[in-house]
Amino acid sequence: MKYALIDYTLHLADTTLILAQRNAEWCGHGPILEQDIAITNITLDLLGQSRNFYQYAASLIGHNASEDSLAYLRKEREFKNLLLVEQPNKDWGQTTLRQFLFSQFHFFLLEQLQKGNDTQLAAIAEKSIKETTYHVRWSSEWVIRLGDGTEESHQRMENAIEELWRYTDEMFTPVEYENESSVDFKELKTKWLNNVKKVFAEATLTIPENEFMQTGGKSGVHTEHLGYILSDLQYLQRTFPGATW
Amino acid sequence: MVNTATIEEAKIRALLETVKDPEIPVLSIIDLGMLREIKIKDDKIEVVFTPTYSGCPATDMISATIKMVLQENGYSNVKITSVLSPAWTTDWMTEEGKKKLKSYGIAPPNPKQQVCHQELFLPDEAVQCPRCDSWNTHRISEFGSTACKALYQCDDCKEPFDYFKCH
Numbered sequence: 001m002k003y004a005l006i007d008y009t010l011h012l013a014d015t016t017l018i019l020a021q022r023n024a025e026w027c028g029h030g031p032i033l034e035q036d037i038a039i040t041n042i043t044l045d046l047l048g049q050s051r052n053f054y055q056y057a058a059s060l061i062g063h064n065a066s067e068d069s070l071a072y073l074r075k076e077r078e079f080k081n082l083l084l085v086e087q088p089n090k091d092w093g094q095t096t097l098r099q100f101l102f103s104q105f106h107f108f109l110l111e112q113l114q115k116g117n118d119t120q121l122a123a124i125a126e127k128s129i130k131e132t133t134y135h136v137r138w139s140s141e142w143v144i145r146l147g148d149g150t151e152e153s154h155q156r157m158e159n160a161i162e163e164l165w166r167y168t169d170e171m172f173t174p175v176e177y178e179n180e181s182s183v184d185f186k187e188l189k190t191k192w193l194n195n196v197k198k199v200f201a202e203a204t205l206t207i208p209e210n211e212f213m214q215t216g217g218k219s220g221v222h223t224e225h226l227g228y229i230l231s232d233l234q235y236l237q238r239t240f241p242g243a244t245w
Numbered sequence: 246m247v248n249t250a251t252i253e254e255a256k257i258r259a260l261l262e263t264v265k266d267p268e269i270p271v272l273s274i275i276d277l278g279m280l281r282e283i284k285i286k287d288d289k290i291e292v293v294f295t296p297t298y299s300g301c302p303a304t305d306m307i308s309a310t311i312k313m314v315l316q317e318n319g320y321s322n323v324k325i326t327s328v329l330s331p332a333w334t335t336d337w338m339t340e341e342g343k344k345k346l347k348s349y350g351i352a353p354p355n356p357k358q359q360v361c362h363q364e365l366f367l368p369d370e371a372v373q374c375p376r377c378d379s380w381n382t383h384r385i386s387e388f389g390s391t392a393c394k395a396l397y398q399c400d401d402c403k404e405p406f407d408y409f410k411c412h
């Protein structure tokens with residue numbers, strides 16, 4: 001039973017860490033300075049959330065586990081992040097769409113965790129939901145701005161949807177370690193879809209129908225992208241074990 | 246009768262007043278409303294505090310500084326505990342803290358927070374310019390130089406300024 005909680009906490013930690021790592025690639029490359037700062041602020045929030053989850057997981061695991069060993073020394077197949085968050089940034093459209101699809105889900109998930117039966121997860125959720133509200137608003141506005149923007153920005157958003165939509169169902173498809181959690185996946189999906197439809201309608205974007213849905217990340221089966229992210233992220237600790245500054 | 250623990254607590258509180266937020270060095274952790282409790286049991290001291298933002302890089306430094314300041318003043322048995330719930334909010338910032346923030350050039354959080362919701366494309370929250378007190382200002386970006394700030398500009402004195410945003 002405790003194992004399920006450890007795995008679930010690691011799943012939350014990995015998802016927020018990998019999305020932070022992806023978003024951080026924009027640092028110094030944002031389309032304008034203010035938006036460069038916005039995406040890196042979001043990165044920092046996500047990194048903070050992931051640290052809280054890793055610290056909690058480490059305390060559950062005990063022994064010599066630490067937030068650093070969990071983030072830097074686990075292998076690709078041990079990572080339990082959603083496939084959605086490891087997808088490449090590509091352009092600003094795909095990055096903001098990825099953030100939008102995730103944040104809309106994350107908000108409702110945190111809302112549930114806040115009322116859930118694990119007090120530490122509830123506390124982390126209570127803390128995280130405030131900043132997530134900002135992420136929801138920021139990313140929704142970008143989806144609308146670009147979807148209902150120029151012909152080209154609209155086309156790029158359509159392409160991004162084509163690229164990312166297949167990874168959305170994983171958020172609502174529980175894996176073994178989620179069976180005992182108090183999360184109501186059905187309710188999550190209803191609320192999420194409702195909001196996505198609203199924003200898409202305003203953005204003149206359409207939700208794909210009958211698309212094949214890819215899952216696997218939550219159980220450690222990833223797309224080809226995660227290995228590259230980890231080789232970047234873990235390089236220093238792998239090359240110089242225990243390095244500090 | 247004055248209890249020795251109360252005197253001891255007041256002494257520690259005064260020391261903690263010197264622990265500043267490294268990113269806004271005019272504010273102490275007490276001004277920010279981060280200090281929750283000081284527990285004293287014999288020579289054991291526990292300082293309980295609430296971090297402001299999940300990703301705030303200052304948190305680790307603040308906790309190390311608390312320990313250092315207390316040790317320098319003879320308290321060797323110090324434990325620092327960080328609690329996440331109830332979550333820190335800008336409402337906990339003291340009036341004194343808000344005044345210091347304003348004279349430092351950062352607009353303090355509005356008393357009644359208006360932006361913690363999900364409505365899209367709303368008009369900017371009205372924020373007063375910390376330099377000339379004008380309300381004729383506009384938001385440049387919801388995300389500023391640190392996680393806790395948004396970037397505004399005054400349309401009267403033209404100065405850009407940070408606003409300590411809703412949390």
Ligand SMILES: [Zn+2]
Pocket residue numbers: 374375376377378379399400401402403404
């Ligand atoms: Zn002014």
